[in-house]
Amino acid sequence: MSAAFNIDLTDAESFPSRRNEAWKYSDLKRWLREAPQPSPTAAVGAPGPFYDLGGDAIVFANGRAVGVTDFIASGEQTLRLRYISDAVGTGHSAGARVAVRAGAKLLLLETHEGAGSAYVAHNTLELDVAAGAEVTRVVLVEEPEDAISVSEAHVKVEAGGVYRQTIIATGAKLQRIETRLSHFAQGAHVQADGLYLLNGSRHTDLTSVVRHMEHDGTTSQLIKGVARDTARGVFQGKIVVERGADGTDARMGHHALIASERAEIDAKPELIIYADDVQCAHGNTVGTLDESALFYMEQRGIPAEEARALLTQAFLIEVIDRIEHEGAREVAREWLTARL
């Protein structure tokens, strides 16, 4: 169950359905019965939200690499990883590989920039964080309401490595953002945050599997989300502590707001533990905006809509505040505020 699904866009047989436990809430087969036709080439267009932060870039336009697909970071570097989709009813896959050398520091700014409609995108990222290296990954995902996308990141963190990620998603017809991460050696530190803000009939599925294979690793995860209208937010988080991974400290929190009568939140935070000297905890709440806070604000002359937006922002912004890099944090904050 914990093995990744090998999705191949050219083979409809490889699409998981809700019969596969890990895809219970994101039935790819339901929306994608046949393999899509391959997407045509697309232009790169506008420079993307993180342009001002500079650095190197890996760019895919409809799955085709514009330049390199692999990157090796050493010293202190910034890499913008852009998946650009501009297609109508067709599909494309892209794969990037990033290795971060021992002791290096990488700021990885990933954007999924979708235009067109009803496309199918499948993106994979392989990321190796060597001993003592430090990676901050910020992912902004914006896609059309009728698009289908599956993004996978396979991350391996070596001894003493630090890996922080923040995923910010606004959903699509079916959107799955999966992170498979392993604490490959002792003393790694991982932060795997995310937030989703969904309108209309959008769906997003933030899935993560964090495996502690060696001792003294720490994982901290904070996911927050808001589902409005008839949207559906899914969080599946799994923390596995293998035998011998003593001294593990893992915390996971998922908190969601259902902001309409017909929205839906599905959450499955799992702890699978085979070592005894560990501290593991998860918290999971689903609720609605505090009526008394709303009342208070309205009483002070703030219109109801604005009061809701403010409270929603205050709820979500905690995730943004945890982004370590100031420049990336400010871009993410503006990006989110513009979509509230």
Add this chain to the structure above:
Amino acid sequence: MAAVKETIDAVAALEKYAHGFTSDIEQEFAPRGLNADIVRFISEKKGEPEWMLEWRLAAYERWLAMEEPTWAAVKYEPVDYQDLFYYAAPKQKEGPKSLDEVDPEILEIYKKLGIPLKEQEVLAGVQGAPRVAVDAVFDSVSVVTTFKEELAKVGVIFMPISEALREYPELVRQYLGSVVPVSDNYFAALNSAVFSDGSFVYIPPGVRCPMELSTYFRINASQTGQFERTLIIADKGSYVSYLEGCTAPMRDENQLHAAVVEIVALDDAEVKYSTVQNWYPGDAEGKGGIYNFVTKRADCRGDRSKVSWTQVETGSAVTWKYPSCILKGDDSSGEFYSIAITNGHQQADTGTKMIHLGKNTKSRIIAKAVSAGKSDSTYRGLVSVHPKATGVRNFTQCDSLLIGKECGSHTIPYIEARNGSAQLEHEATTTRLSDDQLFYAQQRGLSQEEAVALLVNGFVRDVMQKLPMEFAVEAQKLVAISLEGSVG
């Protein structure tokens, strides 16, 4: 030296399960294996009405078409369903009228287990001691039910389900399978086809059952499966507290126990269902033990109805059990309090489902898991809120305690919220016994095992308090016994 230690360990393991004795009772069996004729045989043995036989046969047909579920986090040798006896009953005269007619050897067994079957004995006990009516199920049949007359005075029906099928066929027909449908799952379908006995309870409107009701299950014969079926109906405004206990002899084969419990709570009714499950867990090497594949479900059909499940799971080699509540009535509430203790090679995959369908329904889940030895324990639960259920409230707390380096403990909660006004909270923690606390307790003169038992009892205290008095004492002892040999 190693050999000496091995012997000590072996003896300790033998002493651990106090209910593991076997009894030589003259029994009659149905032929080995399962087919439509066996289903007919059981139905005929019970003198059931025609519709019941058809119901069973339909269940058998469904079962044939189903596949054994594999999603639970348990591993076990597959059960050969054709190699089991589906019916084993102590030989006795037709329907004993009183205890005197029951095989004294059977009475001896229950005495050994500490279950009072003689009403006068119960009455002669300490003044003010709680009185409990008992239905004793031995392998496939109910051997005796106590306090039937006294209960009948207030209109409470408490009898073996086989008897209820003859005496109150309409009542049974109306509710049987209405909570757990025949084709609900593989084991429920199997149970529907071959169940031989179990308890039937009906509490009339407005009646508060004057005493606790209990069923005591005992598997005795080897190579038999036990399939009991319990049906509890709490009519409007009634209350009942029901207890269930189970034990089995130590055998080096795995025995199957696939029960179904159905509870129906109508308007303002309240049912409290407590289980102390102590089936034989297998020996220290994981050989033998009961496969406990049970479907328990309550239907809070009426407004303001309430069902509370409390379970202490210390036995069985493999447990697969999710006592659930369907909260259909407005303002109804469901509770689940669980202690699951696994040691040796035991595996438990247990939890609950709270299905919120009605408005302002509430549920509360407190699950405590303790794993020791080489065992594996999983909490698997679902809280689901349907679109029309407004004002739903749920609180879930799952705590796991690991003792030793070779055990595992897992938490898999599902939350599915489809209404904006729901308020759901879940929290889970996994830790090990604190060295500081152990040290402190030992410093005060407790042995290591006593210290562990004390701390674990503290850890599970929230749930213990929900148990009826007479069960709580037994359960507390069980916790200590189950963990024997888990440290050092």
